[in-house]
């Protein structure tokens with residue numbers, strides 16, 4: 001499904017970073033190492049690299065990450081792009097100053113496992129920046145997010161608070177906002193936003 005989507009002309013979610021990441025990225029220690037989970041075609045990774053971070057992007061789609069590498073090259077920056085299923089990817093310990101998760105909707109079992117790893121994969125002072133669709137998206141006019149048949153993939157603030165217990169939440173909110181990210185994320189959309197750091 002994702003390789004097919006990324007085989008289309010252009011960038012599925014555009015080449016500009018996610019708005020929440022753009023507003024909060026400076027909370028990640030300057031010049032630090034950042035891991036972008038489920039990064040697709042690289043818009044967020046390239047933005048961070050342009051701002052001086054050392055960025056690794058992980059996604060299962062080789063087609064998406066090939067475009068991410070080209071986008072980085074077009075912008076004169078380097079990123080490390082790793083094709084991997086997040087189910088098999090070890091986030092490590094004390095090694096990321098930032099972890100970015102934008103619309104990284106994976107099955108609940110994997111999500112909980114990943115979020116458990118985030119707590120110790122971040123360095124002390126390192127931050128997670130996450131935005132994802134909530135189930136309320138099914139009631140909005142917006143385009144984007146998991147289909148109704150996969151409602152278990154949506155996230156919620158209460159769910160994230162319970163999965164990220166070791167982190168200090170600086171921002172944790174559910175809101176409806178206008179999204180304009182390529183042709184696949186558009187319009188009034190219901191999201192959860194988290195900025196949470198390791199104390």
Ligand SMILES: C[S@@+](CC[C@H](N)C(=O)[O-])C[C@H]1O[C@@H](n2cnc3c(N)ncnc32)[C@H](O)[C@@H]1O
Pocket residue numbers: 002013018037038039040041042043044058059060061064084085086087101102103104105106
């Ligand atoms: C909606 S896209 C978001 C892409 C990117 N984060 C962005 O904001 O532009 C979701 C991404 O999750 C990736 N993905 C889904 N399940 C995955 C898994 N188990 N392992 C790695 N990547 C996965 C897909 O390949 C896809 O690129």
